[in-house]
Amino acid sequence: MEKIGERENLFGNPQKRKRNNVDPWTKKSILFDLPYWDTNLHCHNLDVMHIEKNICENVIGTLLNIDEKSKDHIKARLDLVKMGIRQDIHPIEIEPNKYLLPLARFTLSSKEKDIF
Numbered sequence: 001m002e003k004i005g006e007r008e009n010l011f012g013n014p015q016k017r018k019r020n021n022v023d024p025w026t027k028k029s030i031l032f033d034l035p036y037w038d039t040n041l042h043c044h045n046l047d048v049m050h051i052e053k054n055i056c057e058n059v060i061g062t063l064l065n066i067d068e069k070s071k072d073h074i075k076a077r078l079d080l081v082k083m084g085i086r087q088d089i090h091p092i093e094i095e096p097n098k099y100l101l102p103l104a105r106f107t108l109s110s111k112e113k114d115i116f
Contacts, residue, residue, distance in 0.1 A: 063106060064113055072106075074099055 007028060031037060061069025077091045077099070091099035108116060 063108055063116070065107065072101075072104060074101065077101055 007026060058071055062071045074091060077089065080086045081090050089102050089104050091101050094100050
């Protein structure tokens with residue numbers, strides 16, 4: 001067991017960890033040890049460049065229907081069923097655990113994909 005500041009660190013402990021309501025944290029980021037951390041005005045900034053990149057990849061992957069990149073998949077469609085919205089694109093069960101996904105409004109044809 002190691003101490004990090006006032007926190008105990010339980011690396012590799014197979015027993016269930018006892019939580020106390022005062023301080024639930026068990027690990028402390030190494031960022032807190034950087035010499036400029038105390039004077040850093042914006043400690044928890046979002047990395048806008050990577051957020052934009054990820055959103056762009058997700059949108060393009062969905063529009064072009066790229067396998068492993070599209071966010072339009074069976075789990076997303078089943079979530080629509082649970083929420084009771086967008087009935088026009090609910091999956092159609094053709095066999096047990098086998099679904100047909102109707103085309104969504106944003107689905108591009110081959111010609112439209114080439115133009116894009």
